Amino acid sequence: MRILLTALVLLSAPVLAQPPSPPKPESVPKPTSFFRQLQETRSFNSGRPVGATVTPDEQTLFFLRNSATSNALSLHAFDVATGQSRELLTPESLLQGAEETLTPEEKARRERMRMNSRGFSNYTLSDDGKKLxxxxxxxLFVVERASGKVTELKTGPGVIDPRLSSDGTQVAYVREHDVxxxxxATNTERRVTKGGTAEKTHGxxxxxxxxxxxxxxxxxxxxxxxxxxxxxxDTSGVEKLSIADTGNPAQGAQQLSYPRAGKANARVRLGVIPVTGGKTTWVNWDAEKYPYLATVRWPAKGPLTLLVQNRHQTEEVLLAVDVKTGRTTPLLVEKDDAWLELDQTFPHWLEDGSGFLWGTERNGAxxxxxxxATGKLVRSLVPPDAGFGGLVGYVEKExxxxxxxxxxxAERxxxxxxxxxxxxxxxxxxxxxxxxxxxxxxxxxxVTSEGPKSMRSTVVLKADGTRVGELPSIAKEPPFQPRxxxxxxxxxxxxxxxxxxxDAKPGVKLPVIVEIYAGPGTAMVRQSMASHLTAQWMADQGFLVVRLDGRGASPTADAKLRKPKYDFPKVLMDEQVAALRALAAEVPELDLNRVGITGGSHGGYMSALAxxxxxxxxxxxxxxxAVTDWRDYDTHLTERFLGLPDEHPDAYAQSSLLTHVKAGQPMGKLLVIHGTADDNVFFFHALKxxxxxxxxxxxHEFLPLSGMTHMVYSDPQVTERLWEHTMRYFKQHL
Structure with a gap:
């Protein structure tokens, strides 16, 4: 992440209809160490096991874990027979005291994955379980499990996305835009693809x-x-947008290929090449009709398989590839009047290649x-009324x-x-x-579990539910439990x-803060202690903090509620208002004359819209x-909800915040916060x-965060000041 620890600058719009009175000193939250603790412990998750992988013989389980106040992950092993764990490998032991560094490309990739951990952020176990x-x-390093020998691989600089071959004898990766x-065996590398450039990358x-x-x-x-x-x-035809570090004007601007709604996407094709290099066999499909290459699978048995979507995301085709000729054969076609959800779990091919598991919403949920293997339906394994949320695994013999x-x-x-x-x-x-x-x-x-009174923990069970043991945590516990x-x-x-x-007293009315995201089909209400720690801190400043889900958050809801098309902002806002009023009917302490709202990303958009x-x-x-105008956001997400701008201009107009900014029209108080280095929702959204x-x-008020990306809460000091300022703002206006 591109984080620059520079001072925050608070700007107020020069035109103020009625300048608000400054808050009384006692109304401003005092500086607190809570948010510093929250960041230093990664929301009190540092020290909790992640990334568990079981060996093929089911005797050992590997996992990553950091210390209670560090984001540098080290490798651990859990012995199934004894239930004991031990540390196997640390970043310090491999780097021998050197500072960990990341290339700009790897930083950008981690930004996309919302990953802020360091050290061993991931690892791969070979299929035979002998190498890591x-x-x-x-x-890159390879660990021989039997001997414990660690070998540094002689790669060139800038390695991205390394992965072992199925037989464990080779490693592939991307660098210098090629695979x-x-x-x-020889610890020598070879360039497989050739001709990759910054605008035409391979792999x-x-x-x-x-x-x-x-x-x-x-x-x-x-x-x-x-x-x-x-x-x-190929991004040569994609519009180039610039990000400049305004706090560092001598540094120059960074150019990014960013496809805004209705404009050109990257042109993507798929090729097959021998690992020794040579001629590429390009895979053939109707890329004009289906420009999005959504998913690729190459199973142990079964064909190279790809899922392609049309630009409107209302139709997709699963294709089997003849790798010798590049010709494709359709296995199935999916259609949806609104849009098709993607799940990278599917297709999940069976071990013998006789068929595959497939997720669908064809029957309403x-x-x-x-x-x-031909794509023909055998039977439904999990019906639409069961609330299927994601595949864990399939035991074929049973x-x-x-x-x-x-x-x-709210539960899972x-x-x-x-x-x-x-x-x-x-x-x-x-x-x-x-x-x-x-x-x-x-x-x-x-199984990893958390609840309203417990933080995340991980247990190992036999398939019948019998407990084997628990992966040990050394995490710090939060200083309070949310009410x-x-x-x-x-x-x-x-x-x-x-x-x-x-310290709330029954019957005493309090101002309300609504925490919102409200993306279509997204649930905010969760039985989770971890996700309500900040809410409790806010509540303790004298507020009732609520989250409200529309009916479309239920996995079994009617498809039109789960997938509101074209007018989705109004539908989602109406649901929020209805839910708030219904809650107030049951909780009289909610003062509906003093309601504030806050959120980030889509939640920031909904807050401003509110x-x-x-x-x-x-x-x-x-x-x-916050997104200001959806014409300035990316193609795939925006067009899923609103269609193409030229085909549905009214949908884009009504969803734009700019449409609803009018002189003399009543509006609530608004504080706009945005990172100047955001490469997802660009800073110019806030400026517009x-x-x-x-x-x-x-x-209105405007707070730019110098050098911060879309992950604005990634720095402890910034996070602490942001929340203090947010509460100061709500205390002033509510």
Missing amino acids: LMGLSGK YRLDL LAEFIAQEEMYRFSGYWWSPDAKALAYTES PELELRD ETVYFVGGTNS YVWRARKGDKPTRVTTGGPALESARLSPRGGLLV LEVRQVGKERFPTSLVRPR VLTRPDVFKAAVAVS LSDALFRAGQS
Whole structure:
């Protein structure tokens, strides 16, 4: 991440209709160490195990863990037989005291992945379980498990996305815009692809794939380790936008290929090349009709498979590839009147290549299907009414699927379904949010869980639910427990959460702060202690802090509620207002005459929209990293919701904040906060909004964060000052 620790500058718009009185000294929160603790402990998650991987023999489980106040991850091993853990490898031992460094390309990739950890941010276990591949500070290391021998690989500089071949004899990676491979026996590298440039990269996922499709790789090993499939991403026709570090004017501007809505995307094609280099066989599909290469799979048995989408994201085709000729054969076609959701888990090919698992919403809600090798439906494994949330694993010999989900959007559990029977829970207790990984043989489950009164913990279970042990945590615990209440309100059963001050008195009305994101189909209300720590700090300043989900947050909701098209901002805002009023009907302490709202990214957009279009409800907003005009945001996400600008200009006009900025029109108080180095929602979004408000004579405040990216809460000091300023603003205006 490109973080510059420079001073924050607070700018107020010169035109103020009625300048607000300065807050009384006692109304401003005193400086607190809570946010410094929050950042130094990565929200009290440092020291908790992550990235668990089970060996093929199910005897050992590897995981990453850092110290309680560090973000540098080291490698640990859990012995299944004894339940004991030990540290295997640390970043310090490999770097021998040298400082860890990251290339600009790797920093950008981590920004897309929302990753702020250091050290061993990831690792790979070979298919036979004998080797570990570790990446650190642009260098690669291979660990032989039997002997413990560590070998530094002789790669050139700037290695990105390293991965072992299936037979564990080679490593592939990207550097200098091309795909390389290194032979482990001789520790020598060879350039596989040639001709890659900054504007025509080989083996790297383009911006849209990383940011919106969650496809972070651009190359794939063949199962026999003799070939590689790779993308060529040509951004020469993509509009170039500049990011300048205004606090460092001598540094110059950075040029980025950024496809704004309605404009040109990167042109992406897929090729297959021998690992020894040579001629590329290009894969053929109708790229004019289906320009988005969404997903690529090359299973151990089964064809090289790719999923391609049309520009409107209303139709996609799953294709099997003949790698000798590049010809493709359709396996299935999916269509949706609104848009198709992507899940990089699918297709999940069976070990024998006889078929694959497929996720679909064809029947109104998420569903898991089993299909044969030709794409023909065999049967439904998880029905649409089960609340399927994600695949954990499939045990073929038992015809048993494990998945996470449930019909309550505020909770998530691990479920098991045998041979198409009704799903049953693997775990007990709750409320909780669970995620899981299944071992390759299906004998072990690694379940991570958190709840309203507990932080994240990870246990190892046998597939039948019998407990094996727990991965040890050395994390610091938060200094308080949120006073969290989760309920469904109104006849619509809106999911809501409420955090009260710890010294709140029954019956005493308090001002309200709504925390919002409200992307279509996104749930904010969660039975989670970790996600409400900041809310409790805010509440203790004398507020009731609430989160409100629309009906579309439920995985089993009607498709039109889950996928509001074209007028989605109004639909989502109306749902927020209805949920707020329904909650107030049950909680009389909510003072609906004093309601503020805040959020980041899409939540920042909704916060600004709230005070512009519903000042009767929302009196003040703090909008962080907000989109101002959707014509200035990226193609894949924007066009999914609004269509193409030329085809639906009214949808873009009504969704733009600028449309709702009018002279003399009532609006709530607004504080705009934005990082100057944001390469996702560019800083000019905030400038456009502030300029429009200024010209309309509308009072507002503007806080630019010098050198900060879209991840504005990544620096402890900045985070502390941001929240202090946010609460000062709400105390002043509510």
